[in-house]
Amino acid sequence: MVCSVSGARASCTGFLTAQQQKILHNEAGKDAAAYPMSGLDGMFFSEALGAANPEADDYLRLMARSIAILCVGRGDRVMTLAELIDRGREIQVLDETFANARIGLPLDSLHQCLGPDPKHPYAKITLCRTTFPVDVGGRVTTFFFEKFLVAYAYLDDAGVRRSTITPIHSHPLNFETAYFTSFGPGARVIEQEFYLRTEAGIALIGDNGVLDPRFFEAEDQGRQPLMRVEPGPFNDIAPSVRAIRLEPFNTETALRDRPELLLATDGLFRPHQVTVIDDPSVATEYFALDNYFGPAGRVLMYGQDGASLWSHEDWDRRDIPSG
Numbered sequence: 080m081v082c083s084v085s086g087a088r089a090s091c092t093g094f095l096t097a098q099q100q101k102i103l104h105n106e107a108g109k110d111a112a113a114y115p116m117s118g119l120d121g122m123f124f125s126e127a128l129g130a131a132n133p134e135a136d137d138y139l140r141l142m143a144r145s146i147a148i149l150c151v152g153r154g155d156r157v158m159t160l161a162e163l164i165d166r167g168r169e170i171q172v173l174d175e176t177f178a179n180a181r182i183g184l185p186l187d188s189l190h191q192c193l194g195p196d197p198k199h200p201y202a203k204i205t206l207c208r209t210t211f212p213v214d215v216g217g218r219v220t221t222f223f224f225e226k227f228l229v230a231y232a233y234l235d236d237a238g239v240r241r242s243t244i245t246p247i248h249s250h251p252l253n254f255e256t257a258y259f260t261s262f263g264p265g266a267r268v269i270e271q272e273f274y275l276r277t278e279a280g281i282a283l284i285g286d287n288g289v290l291d292p293r294f295f296e297a298e299d300q301g302r303q304p305l306m307r308v309e310p311g312p313f314n315d316i317a318p319s320v321r322a323i324r325l326e327p328f329n330t331e332t333a334l335r336d337r338p339e340l341l342l343a344t345d346g347l348f349r350p351h352q353v354t355v356i357d358d359p360s361v362a363t364e365y366f367a368l369d370n371y372f373g374p375a376g377r378v379l380m381y382g383q384d385g386a387s388l389w390s391h392e393d394w395d396r397r398d399i400p401s402g
Contacts, residue, residue, distance in 0.1 A: 080128040084121040084143040104391040112221040123209035142207040167254035174368040178258040178322035194233030202230040216339040223376035227369045242355035247381040249350040251373030262318035263358025272311035273350040345373035
């Protein structure tokens with residue numbers, strides 16, 4: 080659906096072509112500047128607001144309030160990166176309230192969406208995708224604002240719900256709120272951080288936020304730098320009856336203090352892997368509300384051959400590896 084924050088909905092006329100689908104799912108344009116919607120105009124794309132979703136109004140209110148936070152006090156002034164970070168945290172407060180209202184209750188229709196199989200082991204639903212201009216170190220750049228509902232579970236070949244071990248992946252600057260709607264005493268989530276290294280073994284992003292200059296050289300030459308991941312620390316997320324606002328990793332924090340680097344590193348934040356551990360007595364239902372910000376909106380997955388770009392189209396197919 081193409082929607083407006085006023086609450087009036089305008090469905091796309093006729094059937095969407097494959098190219099239109101790619102554009103709306105951010106898989107056709109090179110960057111946010113090419114995307115056909117702006118949050119300043121109150122317009123956004125959503126997979127959550129179709130007539131088949133009986134809870135659509137709840138999600139529309141969440142998205143409208145999220146977009147409103149990004150517009151507050153703007154006038155003709157462009158939001159700075161520092162303001163974006165502050166407002167990302169404000170949006171997390173909205174998400175926390177939204178999630179808390181669902182804890183302990185039967186799953187609504189969107190929360191029942193699951194990954195298709197162990198190779199694609201979670202559902203990622205686009206609640207909102209639109210764009211905003213951001214002042215990054217004196218340069219005005221169009222950023223995506225992408226809000227996702229992530230369900231960390233999939234259906235196995237027998238049709239049984241299974242909890243997730245995700246691929247190692249990274250994404251744009253993100254403000255994330257996690258929550259359990261159901262859990263037993265033995266349930267927990269392990270989130271392992273990874274460090275990105277070049278093929279030569281040099282840290283792509285140093286502790287002080289400095290990038291390996293060869294990364295820029297490869298980017299300037301139109302090449303995808305080969306990146307590998309090195310295991311980092313673990314973070315245990317214990318089940319709670321309240322939603323949990325997740326904090327950034329150290330490398331993410333360092334880059335936030337270097338706004339000019341954000342333009343080159345969209346998609347490289349928070350390399351990690353999520354493992355959901357079930358309690359055998361009670362089904363573990365674990366979800367997250369993500370808010371991505373960046374000029375490219377790319378998500379990367381990491382395997383033995385380096386990094387590959389996450390694709391909405393590919394993720395819906397059962398016959399390909401996850402990368």
